Amino acid sequence: MKSLHRLLTAVGTASAVLATAGFAFADPIPETTIWGLPRDASAEGHRVDWLIKTTNGFVILLFVVMCVWMALAVVKHNKDHKADYDHGDSKHHIAIAMGVSAVIFFVVDGNLWFNSTIDVNSTFWNHQAVEKDPNAVRIEINAHQWAWDARYAGPDGKFNTKDDVVTLNDVRVPVGSPVLLQLAATDVIHSFYLPNFRIKQDAAPGMVNRMWFKAKDTGEFDIGCTQHCGVHHYKMKAKLTVLEPSAYKAWLEEMSAQKAQAYDEKDRGANWGWEWKQPHDNIDSRGGAAVSEADHDHGDKVAAQNRGAQ
Amino acid sequence: MSDRVMTKADIEAAEHLQHAHVEPKDFISRYIFSIDHKYIGKQFLWAGLLFLLFGGLLAMLIRWQWAFPAQPVPVVGKSLFPQSGGAITPPAYNTLFTMHGLIMVFFAITPLMIGAFGNYTIPLLIGARDMAFPKLNMYSFWTFALSQCLVIASFFVELGSAAAGWTTYPPLSTNVGTPGNGQSLVVLALFVTGVASIMGAVNYITTVIRFRAPGMTWFRMPATVWGLWLTSILNLLFVPVLGSAGILLLFDRHFGTQFFVTGAAGGIGDPILFQHLFWIFGHPEVYILILPVWGFLIDFMSFFARKPAYWYKGSVYAMIAVSVLSAVVYGHHMFVSGMSPLLGQAFMLLTLVISVPAEILFLNWLHTMWKGSIRLTVPMLFALGTVFVFGLGGLTGIYLGTISTDLYLHDTMWVVGHFHLTMASAAFLGSFGALYFWFPKMYGRMTNETLGKVHFWFSVIGVTAVFCGQLLAGYNGQQRRLYDPFQYTYIQHLRDLNKYTSYFAFALGLGQLSFVVNFFYSIFAGKKADKNPWDVGTLEWTECESPPVYHNFDKVPIVLRGPHEYNNPDVLAKTGRDWVGQSEQLPGEEHGLDAIAAE
Ligand code: HEM
Ligand SMILES: [Cu+2]
Numbered sequence: 081m082k083s084l085h086r087l088l089t090a091v092g093t094a095s096a097v098l099a100t101a102g103f104a105f106a107d108p109i110p111e112t113t114i115w116g117l118p119r120d121a122s123a124e125g126h127r128v129d130w131l132i133k134t135t136n137g138f139v140i141l142l143f144v145v146m147c148v149w150m151a152l153a154v155v156k157h158n159k160d161h162k163a164d165y166d167h168g169d170s171k172h173h174i175a176i177a178m179g180v181s182a183v184i185f186f187v188v189d190g191n192l193w194f195n196s197t198i199d200v201n202s203t204f205w206n207h208q209a210v211e212k213d214p215n216a217v218r219i220e221i222n223a224h225q226w227a228w229d230a231r232y233a234g235p236d237g238k239f240n241t242k243d244d245v246v247t248l249n250d251v252r253v254p255v256g257s258p259v260l261l262q263l264a265a266t267d268v269i270h271s272f273y274l275p276n277f278r279i280k281q282d283a284a285p286g287m288v289n290r291m292w293f294k295a296k297d298t299g300e301f302d303i304g305c306t307q308h309c310g311v312h313h314y315k316m317k318a319k320l321t322v323l324e325p326s327a328y329k330a331w332l333e334e335m336s337a338q339k340a341q342a343y344d345e346k347d348r349g350a351n352w353g354w355e356w357k358q359p360h361d362n363i364d365s366r367g368g369a370a371v372s373e374a375d376h377d378h379g380d381k382v383a384a385q386n387r388g389a390q
Numbered sequence: 391m392s393d394r395v396m397t398k399a400d401i402e403a404a405e406h407l408q409h410a411h412v413e414p415k416d417f418i419s420r421y422i423f424s425i426d427h428k429y430i431g432k433q434f435l436w437a438g439l440l441f442l443l444f445g446g447l448l449a450m451l452i453r454w455q456w457a458f459p460a461q462p463v464p465v466v467g468k469s470l471f472p473q474s475g476g477a478i479t480p481p482a483y484n485t486l487f488t489m490h491g492l493i494m495v496f497f498a499i500t501p502l503m504i505g506a507f508g509n510y511t512i513p514l515l516i517g518a519r520d521m522a523f524p525k526l527n528m529y530s531f532w533t534f535a536l537s538q539c540l541v542i543a544s545f546f547v548e549l550g551s552a553a554a555g556w557t558t559y560p561p562l563s564t565n566v567g568t569p570g571n572g573q574s575l576v577v578l579a580l581f582v583t584g585v586a587s588i589m590g591a592v593n594y595i596t597t598v599i600r601f602r603a604p605g606m607t608w609f610r611m612p613a614t615v616w617g618l619w620l621t622s623i624l625n626l627l628f629v630p631v632l633g634s635a636g637i638l639l640l641f642d643r644h645f646g647t648q649f650f651v652t653g654a655a656g657g658i659g660d661p662i663l664f665q666h667l668f669w670i671f672g673h674p675e676v677y678i679l680i681l682p683v684w685g686f687l688i689d690f691m692s693f694f695a696r697k698p699a700y701w702y703k704g705s706v707y708a709m710i711a712v713s714v715l716s717a718v719v720y721g722h723h724m725f726v727s728g729m730s731p732l733l734g735q736a737f738m739l740l741t742l743v744i745s746v747p748a749e750i751l752f753l754n755w756l757h758t759m760w761k762g763s764i765r766l767t768v769p770m771l772f773a774l775g776t777v778f779v780f781g782l783g784g785l786t787g788i789y790l791g792t793i794s795t796d797l798y799l800h801d802t803m804w805v806v807g808h809f810h811l812t813m814a815s816a817a818f819l820g821s822f823g824a825l826y827f828w829f830p831k832m833y834g835r836m837t838n839e840t841l842g843k844v845h846f847w848f849s850v851i852g853v854t855a856v857f858c859g860q861l862l863a864g865y866n867g868q869q870r871r872l873y874d875p876f877q878y879t880y881i882q883h884l885r886d887l888n889k890y891t892s893y894f895a896f897a898l899g900l901g902q903l904s905f906v907v908n909f910f911y912s913i914f915a916g917k918k919a920d921k922n923p924w925d926v927g928t929l930e931w932t933e934c935e936s937p938p939v940y941h942n943f944d945k946v947p948i949v950l951r952g953p954h955e956y957n958n959p960d961v962l963a964k965t966g967r968d969w970v971g972q973s974e975q976l977p978g979e980e981h982g983l984d985a986i987a988a989e
């Protein structure tokens with residue numbers, strides 16, 4: 081009975097969403113060239129792309145210099161050339177070697193270090209600032225073999241309550257707002273990866289990790305798992321849908337209305353959420369009692385499924 | 391020891407310390423439980439080559455799967471994967487890449503690089519008659535052989551061999567994710583092979599400290615010895631960390647402890663702790679595999695450019711610096727594990743600092759070649775190829791040492807391309823270069839040069855194409871360890887790239903046949919080697935026949951100069967040769983034995 085009810089709810093929700101949102105995207109757009117990074121759909125991904133591309137420039141230059149140097153030596157200083165007798169250990173020689181290494185280090189590695197430090201502190205790992213943003217969207221993600229559960233707080237703004245919206249392999253966010261994720265896992269370690277947003281973060285059992293991103297384009301994008309997590313690791317794929325804010329709002333409202341009806345307090349497996357961790361909370365701290373118990377239940381099921389799968 | 395002239399006392403002390411062992415006559419102590427470092431070196435060589443073949447075949451299967459996902463493997467498929475009609479299944483695939491990685495690192499490259507060349511060369515290169523602890527050396531090999539047996543056995547138990555990735559992260563590597571006994575056997579094999587490595591390391595370290603011939607000062611040692619010695623120190627310090635992680639994991643798997651278990655299965659352990667232990671070992675491990683290669687490169691560049699090694703001390707200091715730094719950078723493997731941002735940034739800075747000694751090494755290799763008189767022998771070709779791939783590998787690593795770029799590239803094929811160019815290709819080409827170089831000494835015969843060159847071109851083009859293909863796939867975002875990468879939309883366009891990469895891999899694999907033919911042909915029917923076919927000055931070539939007698943040196947040699955004296959004008963004037971032996975007495979040169987004769 082319960083499952084029939086859930087199925088009906090799901091079908092109902094799906095059609096309602098399609099109707100209200102008025103959106104029907106094709107699947108994510110395939111990339112066209114193998115010579116580039118995938119499409120950048122995030123507001124901050126350009127930082128990574130810029131750093132990768134400038135470093136490409138340096139790296140290609142250094143590599144070409146090395147190859148030309150070797151090739152010239154092999155061609156010009158071959159067995160017909162008389163070798164110099166030079167141990168290369170005069171002060172002058174050492175100074176040149178140290179100087180060249182220092183220049184390469186300060187320019188190439190310095191550039192990486194300097195920009196990465198700024199990007200990480202100002203942006204990628206700066207969750208505190210995003211927490212303060214009134215537009216921030218919060219989502220809890222629970223990874224398990226081999227799917228991604230997502231949980232939205234619903235109208236009451238509190239996680240792990242009756243009106244939470246819970247989806248499977250389906251994460252929807254509004255364009256232009258920062259999206260904060262808190263990630264946990266039920267069974268083994270997974271890693272939440274958004275190639276088009278240049279970011280990933282592990283989801284491990286026993287801890288809650290954070291990441292955030294902001295979409296600059298609407299559309300559909302792949303969510304992948306980048307941590308080997310067992311037999312069907314390669315299938316652990318989900319969809320990220322970036323919607324216009326109004327469409328997102330409509331979807332969420334519709335979903336939570338449906339969800340409130342379908343809520344079943346006793347179905348602990350479905351109630352895996354935790355109280356949102358504040359920035360000062362230790363990320364290693366476990367979820368509340370709810371999460372561990374729920375995890376337990378859910379985990380037994382997953383373990384049983386695993387056994388079946390093997 | 392200093393550069394002073396040796397006295398009679400020095401020489402007597404050396405002779406006393408290193409009394410010559412009598413060659414045993416019975417079959418068992420000669421050919422099975424041999425305590426002769428040269429023979430043990432060959433045992434490691436065979437064991438390593440066999441597993442290199444094994445690991446290589448597994449790699450071919452992985453590449454098959456990516457070129458032709460889920461299609462039956464030709465020829466061997468039906469017998470390997472009978473249930474699926476010859477196609478690789480997802481669980482089988484996980485075992486393939488896991489065991490490929492573990493076999494290559496621990497059971498192929500380690501025995502080749504450290505077991506074979508370490509054993510064979512260290513005593514000969516420093517003028518010793520054997521290792522400091524010959525019996526321990528024998529135990530080390532047989533312990534290692536036991537670990538290889540465990541690996542083979544793991545394939546025959548229910549649910550097959552290990553499948554949790556070479557990194558063996560829990561909880562996946564606990565009963566939660568890999569319940570079969572194959573996983574346990576492999577973790578046990580790692581522990582046992584670690585014991586063998588530690589025995590070898592103690593031996594090498596002691597031998598180098600205690601058994602250098604009179605006059606063989608630290609900076610007169612060939613760079614090969616430096617590389618192997620530093621590697622041994624890293625092994626001694628860090629292999630025990632892997633061992634402890636492995637033991638705790640086995641406890642979790644079999645005795646109900648919960649060091650690493652948590653989550654749905656219950657348990658209060660910490661899976662991240664395992665990652666720390668693994669990488670505290672794991673990062674030094676990549677230098678363990680590469681330091682001997684650096685040593686070979688420094689020596690070979692000088693030998694075959696007929697020029698002294700450029701700023702030799704600088705290269706040695708650079709190797710020491712890398713060895714020290716290797717202990718404090720491991721966190722770059724855990725940037726996305728949820729580590730503290732402050733810690734992450736410290737690891738980033740320390741990682742980038744490694745570029746400095748690496749640059750010094752590269753500059754010294756290049757300067758050594760420059761204005762030389764380069765002989766493109768097969769070992770030199772392999773050395774040049776190694777510098778080439780290691781250059782690519784090193785440069786692609788800086789993206790991964792930097793946090794923000796690693797957020798994108800972490801655990802993609804970029805990582806796989808990068809570490810194959812550094813650790814795999816450089817170690818692979820470096821080992822073959824070393825094998826072609828020392829083969830005449832080991833087997834008393836020359837290898838065939840044409841076949842050697844064929845082998846070189848197949849190998850260098852092969853590894854470059856394959857691993858650049860993997861880099862490119864990673865640049866496009868393709869994750870590693872995917873049974874079927876094409877589940878994802880954003881890598882649909884990489885089908886051809888993956889296919890062509892696989893074709894190059896198959897060509898690389900087939901090209902190795904040129905080595906197999908050359909190796910067997912040359913052992914039995916190669917041209918007889920002279921004492922010193924390469925005209926170099928290190929002790930194994932100037933003081934030993936090819937192959938050397940059982941006790942290496944009738945008289946412990948007295949070393950008078952460094953290993954890289956090529957085109958020395960003084961030597962040219964006195965002998966007409968562009969090289970001079972490390973222990974060769976030139977006319978008018980003072981020598982310890984003169985002093986003794988005078989007494
Ligand atoms: C000789 C040709 C080789 C080829 C064609 C090759 C190819 C591959 C491929 C296709 C993978 C799978 C990556 C994945 O599943 O995402 C892989 C993984 C790996 N390889 Fe190789 N490889 C070769 C040699 C080596 C060598 C010599 C070493 C060691 C020094 C090595 C070490 C590894 C490791 C550590 C992994 C990672 C396994 C894991 O993800 O758990 N490989 N290789
Ligand atoms: Cu996963």
Ligand SMILES: [Cu+2]
Binds near residue numbers: 673723
């Ligand atoms: Cu590392």
